[in-house]
Amino acid sequence: MxxxxxxxxxxxxxxxxxxxxxxxxxxxxxxxxxxxxxxxxxxxxxxxxxxxxxxxxxxxxxxxxxxxxxxxxxxxxxxxxxxxxxxxxxxxxxxxxxxxxxxxxxxxxxxxxxxxxxxxxxxxxxxxxxxxxxxxxxxxxxxxxxxxxxxxxxxxxxxxxxxxxxxxxxxxxxxxxxxxxxxxxxxxxxxxxxxxASAFSFDVIIRGKSGHGSRPDLATSPLDCFTNFYDNLRVMRLNKLDPFNPITFSIGSISAGSASNVIPETLQFSGTARFLQYEQGEKAEKEFKSLLKNICDLHNCTYEYVKEPNAMNLxxxxxxxxxxxxxxxxxxxxxxxxxxxxxxxxxxxxxxxxxxxxxxxxxxxxxxxxxxxxxxxxxxxxxxxxxxxxxxxxxxxxxxxxxxxxxxxxxxxxxxxxxxxxxxxxxxxxxxxxxxxxx
Incomplete structure (x- = not known):
């Protein structure tokens, strides 16, 4: 002492x-x-x-x-x-x-x-x-x-x-x-x-095709695209990333639509990933981008980065x-x-x-x-x-x-x-x- x-x-x-x-x-x-x-x-x-x-x-x-x-x-x-x-x-x-x-x-x-x-x-x-x-x-x-x-x-x-x-x-x-x-x-x-941890953040707009709630078959819902992406993002930790290196993902905000009977044209979401090894962060960034592209293609949607994920070595x-x-x-x-x-x-x-x-x-x-x-x-x-x-x-x-x-x-x-x-x-x-x- x-x-x-x-x-x-x-x-x-x-x-x-x-x-x-x-x-x-x-x-x-x-x-x-x-x-x-x-x-x-x-x-x-x-x-x-x-x-x-x-x-x-x-x-x-x-x-x-x-x-x-x-x-x-x-x-x-x-x-x-x-x-x-x-x-x-x-x-x-x-x-x-x-x-x-x-x-x-x-x-x-x-x-x-x-x-x-x-x-x-x-x-x-x-x-x-x-x-x-x-x-x-x-x-x-x-x-x-x-x-x-x-x-x-x-x-x-x-x-x-x-x-x-x-x-x-x-x-x-x-x-x-x-x-x-x-x-x-x-x-x-x-x-x-x-x-x-180090981190990367992301802010993404998914664009589909709006339509009336009575005919979802004539619209392309960005919400369907996002939910598919989000489900696969959660699974990504299991089948794409090293299980011995910690990483977390979180979605902090989602916004889409303004009326109950209108399928929205766009959906915007943002969040972060946190990791303790830079290589894990780089891998997660790469898989995030690949997954987003593939899911949007699958749903006939497009996407735009308001803030592109960039794994920081910090x-x-x-x-x-x-x-x-x-x-x-x-x-x-x-x-x-x-x-x-x-x-x-x-x-x-x-x-x-x-x-x-x-x-x-x-x-x-x-x-x-x-x-x-x-x-x-x-x-x-x-x-x-x-x-x-x-x-x-x-x-x-x-x-x-x-x-x-x-x-x-x-x-x-x-x-x-x-x-x-x-x-x-x-x-x-x-x-x-x-x-x-x-x-």
Whole structure:
């Protein structure tokens, strides 16, 4: 539970859990403030104001990256490596319920059109708590800490600007925490390897021939075509894709027709696929396109891609040696009993972009507590946080920071060689106009 650093041949000991206990109420208060005043992606003006005011109080220099977020700098007294500590700022466009799974929530959004139902309020509060401890002990830091508060994580809208700036600053590693609704409260996973999925999304219009409901034989129903395609898409996992590599498919929206007695001309559907191996994603993309063409031909329909599926090679992947450092950090900070081995999460996260260029760890911190009613799925209106775990996230972040900066372990890591703009174009992410205008 202690981290040791040497200076002038003297040993200083910092009990990271004790330090986290001292800032616990500060972190909880911040989390509740963020939760009361949620802001949607790229609209986080008040949230950024709170973050920068707190950094100013701590004496931490910072810069605001337009449409990207906030970057803060904590310089240690000794030369060394640099580590990025990342959190996200935005809320979701939804109204939350007053109740969690058991009781009334301790804090509710004051904005009916936005709510922190993914945990970003907790992430930002924990990072500010860690920053407070690190700034108070910067004389023991060997190297530099870079605080990254990312805008618009939910829509991937802030990552380009923020990461573009971080690449110019440079760093040796990255760390982040995501609260996890189905992990028991106080347990934390820092497993190595794939931790969150890559994806492709699709948006398709199927065109048939409209007609009267009394004579379906004279029409060509795009709905019949879609249902056949959807049934075969579900079967595709069994007879076309490697059963040992995880993949999920989901259809999120379908729209067709406007009257009960009219067979519609068109049907539009959209959805996503998630996978943990790029080869599996490539295969799924190829089979999806082949299946859509063949089914549409069979039904005498045509199709058009509003958004064509494009398998992205973008995973949250914990570098093995960084994960080993993190494992020891958790044991030292909050105890071996806090460790849990948890399978990869099939959701996607912009943290994968950081790990393209910096080796690091994305930790899952559990908030499932049946007695308190926390544990509803992320993006669910009943989602709530067990605030007692926030101090554990702070202690783990501080401990990993010291341990990583002091570590001389060789990392088995190759940074992405492509320029950020080229990487975004390759995987189909939007590139800001200023970046393309420079060509």
């Amino acid at each position: 202690k981290t040791q650093n040497t200076e002038n041949n003297r040993v200083f000991e910092i009990n990271t859990l004790e330090a986290a206990n001292e800032v616990e109420q500060y972190v909880i208060d911040l989390r509740r403030d963020f939760h009361l005043h949620p802001e949607l992606s790229l609209q986080e003006e008040r949230t950024i104001k709170v973050v920068t005011e707190e950094l100013t109080k701590m004496g931490i220099e910072y810069e605001i990256v337009p449409n990207g977020g906030v970057i803060g700098f904590i310089e240690g007294n000794q030369e060394g490596k640099s580590l990025i500590l990342r959190a996200d700022l935005d809320a979701l466009p939804m109204k939350e319920e007053t109740q969690n799974l058991k009781e009334t929530k301790v804090v509710l959004s004051q904005n009916d059109n936005a709510a922190h139902t993914c945990g970003h309020d907790g992430h930002s509060a924990m990072l500010l708590g860690a920053a407070k401890i690190l700034s108070q002990n910067k004389q023991y830091l060997k190297g530099k800490v870079i605080l990254a508060f990312e805008q618009a994580e939910e829509i991937g809208g802030g990552i380009y600007e923020l990461l573009n700036r971080l690449l110019k600053i440079g760093a040796d590693g990255v760390w982040g925490i995501h609260l996890k609704s189905d992990v028991p409260s106080g347990k934390i996973s820092v497993d190595s390897g794939p931790r969150m 995973f949250v992947y914990n570098e093995e040696n960084c994960a080993a450092i993190a494992l020891n950090s958790i044991k030292n900070a909050i105890g071996e009993n806090a460790i849990i081995h948890y399978p990869a999460w099939m959701a996607s996260e912009s943290f994968g972009f950081y790990q393209k260029y910096f080796p690091g760890v994305f930790a899952f911190l559990g908030i499932e507590n049946f007695e308190k009613g926390t544990g509803a799925e992320h993006h669910n209106a009943h989602f709530d946080i067990d605030e007692d775990v926030l101090k554990l996230g702070v202690a783990s972040t501080v401990q990993y920071t010291f341990d990583f900066l002091n570590s001389e372990k060789e990392l088995n890591y190759q940074s992405e060689k492509k320029e950020l703009k080229d990487l975004f174009i390759e995987i189909g992410f939007p590139v800001p106009s200023w970046a393309t205008d420079q060509e």
